[in-house]
Amino acid sequence: MKEKEKNIIKEALLLEQEGYDFYMLSAERYQDENVKEAFKKIAEEEQKHMDWLKRLYRKMEGDENATLKLEDPPESPNIFTKKRTKPLTGSLAVSVFGISVKMEKAAVDYYTEAAASTEIEEAKELYDTLIEWEKEHLNDFQSQYEMLQQDWWNEQHFAPF
Numbered sequence: 001m002k003e004k005e006k007n008i009i010k011e012a013l014l015l016e017q018e019g020y021d022f023y024m025l026s027a028e029r030y031q032d033e034n035v036k037e038a039f040k041k042i043a044e045e046e047q048k049h050m051d052w053l054k055r056l057y058r059k060m061e062g063d064e065n066a067t068l069k070l071e072d073p074p075e076s077p078n079i080f081t082k083k084r085t086k087p088l089t090g091s092l093a094v095s096v097f098g099i100s101v102k103m104e105k106a107a108v109d110y111y112t113e114a115a116a117s118t119e120i121e122e123a124k125e126l127y128d129t130l131i132e133w134e135k136e137h138l139n140d141f142q143s144q145y146e147m148l149q150q151d152w153w154n155e156q157h158f159a160p161f
Contacts, residue, residue: 001124004124009057012130013050015110019103020046026096027078042137049130059141097145104138 020043027039108131115127 005060005120006057008118008123009025009053009060012110012114013053013057013106016053019107020045020050022099022103025098029092029096045133052057052126052130056123060120060123064123066073069084081124091152094145094148097148100141101138101145104141107134108138146161 023039023043023046026038027043030039030118032034042120111127111131115124115131118127
C-alpha cells in the first residue's frame with residue numbers, strides 16, 4: 001500500500017474517532033432522553049465509518065477477505081425530529097451545535113480531498129459515500145445551530161436585527 005493512502009486512512013480514522021467521542025460526550029451532557037439518543041445515533045454512525053475505514057486499511061494491507069462494499073448502508077439517522085419533547089436552548093446547545101457544524105464541515109472537506117487524491121477506485125467510492133453522509137450531518141447541525149443562535153441572541157437582548 002502506498003504511504004499516501006495509509007496516511008489518508010489514518011487521518012480519516014482519527015477524524016471519525018474525534019467525532020465519536022464528541023457526540024458521546026454531548027449525549028452525556030443533555031438531560032433530555034431524545035437528545036441523548038440523537039447524539040448516540042450520530043456517534044454510532046461515526047463508529048460505522050471507522051469500521052469501514054479499518055476494512056479499507058486491511059484490504060490495502062493485503063487482507064483479501066476484507067470488502068469495501070457498503071452492504072445495506074444505514075438510513076440517515078434523522079437526528080432532529082419533532083419527536084423531541086423539549087427544544088434545545090442555552091449556551092451549551094449553541095456551543096455543541098457550533099462545534100458539530102465545524103467538525104462535519106472538516107470531515108466533508110477532508111473526504112473530498114481524499115477522494116480527489118486517491119488512486120484506488122474502491123477507496124474513492126467509500127470516500128464519496130462518507131461525503132454524502134457527513135453532508136447530511138452538516139445540514140442537520142447547521143439548521144439547528146442557526147435556530148439556536150438566533151434564540152440565544154434574543155435571550156441576551158442583543159439580537160442585531
